[in-house]
Amino acid sequence: MKQMIIYSGLCIALLIMCCNKKKGNDDTATSAVLKDSILTSKLSHPWEIVWGPDNFIWMTERGGKLSRVNPATGAVTTILTIAEVSAQGEGGLLGMALHPNFATTPQVFVAYDYMNGSTYIEKIVRYTYNGSTLTSPQIIIDNIKAASIHNGCRLLITPDQKLFITTGDSNDQTLPQNKSALNGKVLRLNLDGSIPADNPTPGSAVWSFGHRNPQGLVFANNILYSSEHGPSSDDEINIIEKGRNYGWPTVMGFCNTSAEQSFCNANNVREPLWAWTPTIAPSGLDYYDKDQIPQWKHSLLLAVLKDSRLLQLKLNAARTGIDSVFEFYVNKYGRMRDVCISPEGKVYVCTDNGDDDKIVEVKKK
Template sequence: MQRRAVTAVLAAAALLLTAGCSSGDGGTAGGGDTSASPSGTAASSPPTGAAEQTPPAKGSVKVVRTVATGLNSPWGLAPLTDGDLLVSSRDEATITRVDGKTGRKTELGEVPGVSPAGEGGLLGIALSPEYASDHMIYAYFTSASDNRVVRMIYDERKPAGQQLGAPDTVFRGIPKGMIHNGGRIAFGPDRMLYAGTGESGDTGLSQDKESLGGKILRLTPDGEPAPGNPFPGSAVYSYGHRNVQGLAWDGKQRLFASEFGQNTWDELNAIEPGANYGWPEAEGRSDDSAFKNPVEQWSTDEASPSGIAYAEGSIWMAGLRGERLWRIPLKGTEASADPQAFLEGEYGRLRTVAAAGGDKLWLVTSNTDGRGNPKKGDDRILELEVS
């Protein structure tokens, strides 16, 4: 892995801008969201010291409205403070701004260097913790040689289609494949960048702590291994994963991640630094004390999970092959009641769910990714009210 600092030109551009304006998707083939959001995003977590309450065993989901339609292979989602949304297209390698009120779409531009194929392409996006001043968008994508993380200035003053600055590569060398490219990125409450990776179809990478495949990585915004990581000098935060697709933090700043199983069990995991989550020796729960067991597990036809978000005391998990939204009520890092399924089969494959503040969520469908059955209006973004 390599990292390079932002160039002087990029830094100067950011300064001027500041002065001017404020799957595998199925189980057999197989965040972003941060509930404790950085500056520049819409949602925020309760204070760490807030009293922790167990949510009711049964919850509810109401589709408030369809925010936008006609999206092609949407993958990552980043809410802005004004209520608008940035969404990435996996196959077109573009980032589009969606007006949160009208659904009007404005293309920011195409991200150069993306090589879409299979499950790879332009995947997760996240806003810089200093977005209000630096206007940086981070993106995880598949190139011709690897998966990598880049950052780009978003300049709203330029014409549509030309608003993205040249990408600056902050981290590279994540294994790529036709399957299991991971792709979810999110800034945590500690303002560090977390990235979920896949083992690219090479199962041996997951248990290899020297490999970046099948891991959750923790980086500084500049792409260095973050201070306090469990393995000195390494970006690896947890290992033994198959294909991490969702990242979210609860109100106590605890990290959770969703993960594709192979033929038997998909997982929701509570992530601990340095912990081994078992793949390929274990799929789902195991009697081996060397591996950390999932919070919950599902058959692959019920889930094949992608994005997750935290709201109203529960993790909400989007299902691709399962075509449903799962609610997992929490007490600490354990489920406090059986998971509930909502919207089963109503909107097809569900890719990304993101906190929208309070009891609201954004939900992105994924029927134009080559594995769904697109209907008129697909793909779309929905606004949900949950409890």
């Protein structure tokens, strides 16, 4: 039986009250006491933070700067500033992913928006890290429409060495259902930019479509999870599946109106795991499978912008559904853009307030 979750303002208020009291899940017998502290500050619109194989935090800032952050000292070392980046509204230097065999193949993939004549465009570029800077840029894919809003854009490399890219609708609702367009999609490429033979449509980078503005992406439990911004309702957590339609702009959240149900039945629409109304503006997403914070184990951690908090989304035993939601650091640090996790289980969250942005460290006290 299809599960539908529709929140009224009262339900949200009750949930917030509940979570504020618990400040964690129900496993109180094994819960760790948490300590949060500022690792570094004076940043400018950080977008992506990734735990690197060198045990540093790799970071992009929307203005075009890539840096490495020392998690022991908070020292920030710039490794490249991309002059071509054009930061307009929500656009600029966005997603980043490091090659999974970084020691032997030190490649860094980044997404950024730039001006091609008078046209605002997004591209994915692969660099090589030489130990101090990034060199040898190679374009992986280009000519993705960009805008001041709804650009996506997260990058992820899965264990089979496929590059996934989320793209927003770039404020053009005609694009997500158009399979010939690159916008409003999750794209899948080989690491050299070629199109995998097992993509849904031969010769097409499109893996899934019907997306509005997906800004979070993580692969865990052999599942690809994503977070996505809705319009004035229905922010979503999705499981991304090959060739599936996610409904936008006809469907918002669940297929719970007669028009949506008709479209969903005719178009193989995949409903979300969870939807929020009113919206919360979900952004970066990661999966916690460490022992340091046992109450967060087997949870998605979601950075939230509009409601300025970190959410724990406790997954069910099959990891295919969300059993409960808990919130942390409500309005303490402001808008939260992305989250990453160290091998020992510390959690790092970057803010996106535009003024003295920070990376916050969360660990067991």
